[in-house]
Amino acid sequence: MNRTAIDLWVGIFVTIGLAAIVFLALKVGNLASFSTVPSYRLEARFDNIGGLKLRAPVKAAGVVVGRVDRIRLDPKTYEAVVALKIDNGYQFTKDSIASILTSGLLGEVYIALDAGGDAVLLGDGATIPKTQSAVVLEKLIGQFMFDKAGSGGGK
């Protein structure tokens, strides 16, 4: 083993070692920047997004058609603005409904897109007009208890 070969190997070793630390730190950064599928953006506004996370899937009829790209709060209306990246192959009509659902009781949170019958399609950057917020289980249970107490009473 001569000197330059050792230098080269140590250089490779240190570089990939540091790269591994960076990988662990970023946890494979934003996967979207790696994806090669061309996509366009849609926005949807929700009153409450529940446990929705970045990179959560967007499904239409159960098929993954895109990913959640960005989540922010509109400081004026206090609505959550969710940016979706949809694969170019899928177009949605203007009266589509976006709703936040959970797969199973403990499963992941995703956005379901239900296409409507309108002839006009949503273009890049458009906002989905109709949305349905996440169901917050605690609120639902609270409401149920409240209704039960109000109606039943004596039972």
Next chain:
Amino acid sequence: MLAEGVFDGLRRVGAGAINAVSRLGFAARFFAVVLIHSPAALKRTRLTLREIYFAGVLSLVIIMVSGLFVGMVLGLQGYDTLNKYGAGDSLGIFVGLSLVRELGPVVAGLLFASRAGSAITAEIGLMKTTEQLAAMEMMAVDPLARIVAPRFWGGVISMPLLAALFSMMGVFGAYLVGVRLIGVDSGAFWGNMRAAIGFWPDVTNGIIKSVVFGVAVSLIAVFEGYDAKPTAEGVSSATTRTVVEASLAILALDFILTVFMFRGLGG
């Protein structure tokens, strides 16, 4: 007759204890002397680079292959159990946390101790047996600065990088099995993992652990080599001791570090 036997046994216990304490003291002084000689050794980067090559680069294959397999097994076992509770999407969290916090530093450390630590001990022990160390002293070359310190630092520098590579390959293996084979959603895998694992405390704690293990394994390896009896038998038993002591040190230190990291000093 019976009293004789009891005394004999007690004497043996006492001799063992005194021997252990004096060896521990010798090891601590040896550590201090290695640190004192380190600046001079580190100035000659060539020596340390050569040791990084032997300790780190040559351990790459075993570390990466083991990491991949450990990750794949974690993916299979983790999914099987998590899916019983309908939480298969949390596979990324499970795999990421166990690798970054525990398995990465610990398993990489154990592999490093048996792959590189034993080689360092055997090399230094054989140098001592063939009187190369004595010859160096005759030529006014300090073997601590020329032989021991570079090997120590080569190990200390290689260990965190190897642990990080192990964790990375493990996550990749779990991704292969979990996402590609079983069909966990890749967004849920990575998204949940990134949401649950923080750079500070999780990743940094893993790096701190691997640095501590690197110091422990390298110190034990060079000490056992330097302290080996200058016979063929002595070198062989020193090599064995390195692997046993380094493995026990890693596991014990891991417990102590984990207590401090996740329970805090106050308890």
